[in-house]
Each structure stands twice: as structure tokens, then as C-alpha cells.
Amino acid sequence: MAQEDVFKKIVSHCKEYGFVFPSSDIYDGLGAVYDYGQNGVELKNNIKQYWWQSMVLLHENIVGIDAAIFMHPTVWKASGHVDAFNDPLIDNRDSKKRYRADVLIEDQIAKYDEKIEKEVAKARKRFGDAFDEKKFRETNPRVIEHQQKRDALHQRYADAMNKMDLAELKQIILDEEIVCPISGTRNWTDVRQFNLMFKTEVGSTAEGASTIYLRPETAQGIFVNYLNVQKTGRMKLPFGIAQIGKAFRNEIVARQFIFRMREFEQMEMQFFVKPGTEMDWFKTWKKTRLAWHEALGFGDECYRYHDHEKLAHYANAATDIEFKMPFGFKEVEGIHSRTDYDLSQHAKFSGRKIEYFDPEENRSYTPYVIETSIGVDRMFLSVMCHSYTEEKLENGETRVVLKLPAALAPIKLAIMPLVKKDGLPEKAHEIMNDLKFHFNCKYEEKDSIGKRYRRMDAIGTPYCITIDHDTLNDNCVTLRDRDTMEQTRVPIADLRSLIEDKVSITSLLKKLQ
Numbered sequence: 001m002a003q004e005d006v007f008k009k010i011v012s013h014c015k016e017y018g019f020v021f022p023s024s025d026i027y028d029g030l031g032a033v034y035d036y037g038q039n040g041v042e043l044k045n046n047i048k049q050y051w052w053q054s055m056v057l058l059h060e061n062i063v064g065i066d067a068a069i070f071m072h073p074t075v076w077k078a079s080g081h082v083d084a085f086n087d088p089l090i091d092n093r094d095s096k097k098r099y100r101a102d103v104l105i106e107d108q109i110a111k112y113d114e115k116i117e118k119e120v121a122k123a124r125k126r127f128g129d130a131f132d133e134k135k136f137r138e139t140n141p142r143v144i145e146h147q148q149k150r151d152a153l154h155q156r157y158a159d160a161m162n163k164m165d166l167a168e169l170k171q172i173i174l175d176e177e178i179v180c181p182i183s184g185t186r187n188w189t190d191v192r193q194f195n196l197m198f199k200t201e202v203g204s205t206a207e208g209a210s211t212i213y214l215r216p217e218t219a220q221g222i223f224v225n226y227l228n229v230q231k232t233g234r235m236k237l238p239f240g241i242a243q244i245g246k247a248f249r250n251e252i253v254a255r256q257f258i259f260r261m262r263e264f265e266q267m268e269m270q271f272f273v274k275p276g277t278e279m280d281w282f283k284t285w286k287k288t289r290l291a292w293h294e295a296l297g298f299g300d301e302c303y304r305y306h307d308h309e310k311l312a313h314y315a316n317a318a319t320d321i322e323f324k325m326p327f328g329f330k331e332v333e334g335i336h337s338r339t340d341y342d343l344s345q346h347a348k349f350s351g352r353k354i355e356y357f358d359p360e361e362n363r364s365y366t367p368y369v370i371e372t373s374i375g376v377d378r379m380f381l382s383v384m385c386h387s388y389t390e391e392k393l394e395n396g397e398t399r400v401v402l403k404l405p406a407a408l409a410p411i412k413l414a415i416m417p418l419v420k421k422d423g424l425p426e427k428a429h430e431i432m433n434d435l436k437f438h439f440n441c442k443y444e445e446k447d448s449i450g451k452r453y454r455r456m457d458a459i460g461t462p463y464c465i466t467i468d469h470d471t472l473n474d475n476c477v478t479l480r481d482r483d484t485m486e487q488t489r490v491p492i493a494d495l496r497s498l499i500e501d502k503v504s505i506t507s508l509l510k511k512l513q
């Protein structure tokens with residue numbers, strides 16, 4: 001199945017099984033805004049819990065905060081977002097559609113990559129086992145030509161973005177003969193800068209009202225609380241402050257479902273370090289964060305680092321952790337070395353002294369910062385994409401199963417009486433009332449057992465138990481494993497110990513030690 005079709009199926013699966021709905025669905029939705037349903041919110045909460053505990057429980061020197069979304073407007077002047085948090089936009093005069101110039105060019109680069117991959121795939125098919133891919137890439141004239149064009153374009157694009165040379169971005173679009181996907185024409189306007197922050201007003205009267213912004217990143221809530229936390233928590237460098245919360249960006253190109261949203265959630269940690277040690281900490285956090293992803297067991301080949309060529313206005317080094325989505329490797333998390341930019345800027349704009357007194361060196365200085373920043377929604381999407389599986393069964397049927405890591409699954413155990421009579425529902429409820437304190441259970445009595453298993457497979461429930469007539473005599477139930485579909489008879493008294501450890505966030509955290 002084409003990857004595009006797989007992605008479409010995942011999007012409709014998310015809606016059909018209560019994971020993600022378009023926002024204001026009965027009004028036909030709102031662009032790039034989504035709601036999480038009854039299963040989605042559980043999965044999302046488990047992702048957040050996994051992140052929070054990996055930061056705050058596993059590191060003695062990391063604490064959490066929960067800052068407000070609204071902040072003093074000067075915060076965004078100081079942080080550089082008012083002046084520099086822009087996307088380069090271009091309009092097509094015929095279709096009247098607006099695009100991000102950088103995205104149009106990146107799509108063009110991806111087209112060269114696709115052409116190269118097609119040549120390689122064709123050759124692989126032709127030569128079979130004897131195929132030497134490295135040699136083919138180095139010697140095939142068509143591949144070499146595409147690669148040269150791609151590299152030249154990439155270099156030109158990176159230079160233009162680093163200088164934010166808007167005229168050059170437009171020239172690249174013209175030279176590459178990029179057309180509007182709607183009108184098919186090259187009738188482009190000039191490229192302009194567009195600020196991504198949403199504005200609103202506080203204050204009840206028109207005269208008294210002042211413009212404030214919806215935060216475009218949660219990080220600034222941490223920076224403005226650096227002194228509060230350092231002093232009240234008596235924190236010693238190096239230390240970190242973690243936060244999970246909503247962020248808002250007026251994204252122009254909103255696409256790929258919950259990959260790029262206008263309202264989304266971030267999990268950010270700012271790690272304050274002594275100046276001069278930041279590159280070592282940058283490397284450490286790159287490794288630590290990749291290990292966090294890999295502990296989910298999707299396979300190391302699903303991830304790669306992507307070092308930034310164009311650095312954000314605050315960074316001196318930056319890497320993305322990319323995940324292999326059905327639409328290619330895409331950024332899920334950013335790790336940035338933010339220097340002392342933010343704290344120094346806030347010191348300048350607020351007039352406060354924002355420093356750290358180092359008792360060992362007997363001097364004060366502004367700490368440097370390593371940031372790890374991951375989008376909850378993108379993480380959710382990566383988990384969904386990897387877990388969605390269609391399996392052909394021996395009887396010819398297809399089963400759709402979400403092979404979610406058990407610790408992230410919305411429901412851990414489905415409890416099913418074989419029939420709705422003979423005391424079986426009562427026995428099932430008795431088990432439920434005992435186990436519900438330890439993990440998320442769901443009582444299911446409607447439809448045949450087969451149908452109930454399929455429903456649970458589709459939402460990724462790792463275990464189901466069936467209570468039958470024998471249960472009333474032997475106090476045993478049939479335990480069914482989602483992935484192997486194996487069924488075993490187990491004593492009710494053993495259920496908790498058999499399941500709890502495998503479905504707990506602790507089981508994931510232990511892999512990180």
C-alpha cells in the first residue's frame with residue numbers, strides 16, 4: 001500500500017476510534033486545530049507522563065513548573081519573537097493561495113530525492129542480490145545529475161535562509177520553475193515576512209486594553225521563572241526546569257493532520273549550565289533524548305538526527321530528532337544550545353540581575369542553556385503511525401491492530417464476560433473493581449467475543465480477559481495477548497502481577513537507567 005494511503009487510513013482510524021477529532025466538528029472543523037477523544041486523551045496523557053517522569057523523577061536536578069499562557073508583552077520583545085519569529089510567505093496571483101516559500105523549495109529538494117530513490121529502486125529490482133547500491137549511487141549518470149542539482153539547490157536555499165534574503169528565495173522559486181499546485185502557474189508575488197504569533201487584548205475598556213500574545217513556545221515561561229526557581233529551590237548549576245503546556249502559532253501551511261497545528265502542546269526542558277560546558281551538555285542531551293525515544297521499542301532505524309543549517313536567532317547549535325513518518329523523516333523534537341541569549345535579554349529588558357552565584361568560583365555569571373523541546377502532538381502522531389498495523393489472518397480476514405507500547409495504551413485490560421447472564425457479569429465486575437485501582441480497565445459485554453477482541457485490537461489494548469462458566473468454579477480466566485493473540489488460562493489472583501509491571505510507565509523508565 002502506498003504510504004499516502006496508509007496515512008489516510010491512520011487519520012480516519014484516529015477519528016473512528018475516538019483518538020482525534022477535527023475541532024468544532026459539527027461546524028466542519030477549524031483549520032489545523034484538533035480535539036483529542038476518549039482514547040486519544042489517555043494516550044496523550046501517558047506520553048506526557050512518560051516524558052515528565054523521565055525528566056523530574058529520574059533527574060535529581062530537574063524540577064517542573066506550570067507557567068501561565070499569557071505573559072507580559074515585553075517578554076516577546078526581549079525573546080526576539082516580535083521581530084524575528086517570521087515565516088517567508090509568497091502568494092500565487094492566479095489561485096490567490098498563500099504558501100511558505102521555504103516549504104515550496106524544500107518540497108522541490110524532496111522531488112530530487114524521490115527521483116534518486118526511484119532510480120535506485122529500479123536498479124535494485126533489475127540486479128537483485130548482486131546490486132551494489134553505493135557503487136550505483138556513485139556512478140550512475142542520472143543519479144549523479146539529480147544529486148548535483150539537489151545539492152546545489154540545497155546550498156543556495158540554506159544560504160538564502162541564513163541571510164533571510166527574501167529576493168533570493170523568490171529567485172530560487174522562479175529558477176526552479178516551481179508552480180502553484182492549484183493554478184499550475186508561476187505567477188508569484190514577492191516573498192514577505194509574516195509573524196506567527198497570535199495577538200489578543202487584555203483589559204475591559206478600549207483605552208485600557210493592551211495587546212498581548214498567545215505564547216508561541218513554553219520556554220519563555222521557564223526563563224522568566226529562572227530566578228524564582230533557582231532561589232526558592234536552592235538549585236545548583238547544572239539544573240533543569242521542565243514544563244508541559246500549550247503553545248500557539250498562526251501556521252500558514254497547516255497540513256499533515258496533527259503534525260503542524262495552530263494550537264499544540266510542547267514538553268520543554270531548559271537545562272542551565274556553566275558557560276563553556278554547553279557543548280558537552282548539548283551532546284549529552286542529544287543522546288539522552290534519543291534513548292528516551294528508542295526505549296519505546298519501535299527500532300533504531302525509525303530515528304535520525306538532523307543538524308540545523310539555519311540556526312534560530314537564539315541558538316549556537318541545534319539538532320532535530322526526526323522520526324520516520326509515512327510522509328518521510330520529520331522533526332519530532334529539537335535540541336538547542338540557546339547560549340545565554342534568553343536570560344541576558346530578559347535581564348536587559350526587565351532591568352533585573354539574572355545571574356547565578358557560583359560558590360566554587362566565588363563569582364556571578366549568566367548561565368548558558370541547553371533546551372530539549374518536543375511536541376506532544378507530533379510524538380502522538382509518530383506513535384500512532386508506527387503502531388497502526390493491518391494483519392492478514394490465517395482465516396483470510398484482516399485485523400487492524402494498534403501495536404502501541406503497552407505503557408502508552410489508553411486501556412490496559414478489557415474485562416469481558418462470555419455471556420450477559422449466569423452470574424458472569426457480576427464476576428467480571430468483581431475483578432474490575434479490584435484491578436481498576438492499578439491500571440486502566442474497561443468492562444465490555446456487548447457483541448461476540450471475536451468482535452470485542454477486534455474493537456480492543458483497534459484501540460491497542462494489550463490484554464483482554466474472558467470470564468466464562470468455568471471461572472465461577474476454578475477462579476481462572478482466559479488471558480489474551482493483543483500481539484500474539486495467544487490465550488492462556490490464568491488464576492484471577494495472578495492477574496495484577498502478570499499485567500501491572502508490563503503496562504506501567506515505570507517499565508519504560510527502567511529501560512532508561
Ligand code: GAP
Nearest residue numbers: 217219259260261264332333334373374375378
Ligand atoms: N522552544 C523551542 C521551540 O519551540 P521549535 O523547533 O519551534 O522549538 C519544538 O518547536 C517542537 O514543538 C517541534 O519539534 C515540534 O515537535 C513541536 N511543534 C512546533 N511547531 C508545531 C506545530 N505547529 N504543530 C505541532 N507541533 C509543533
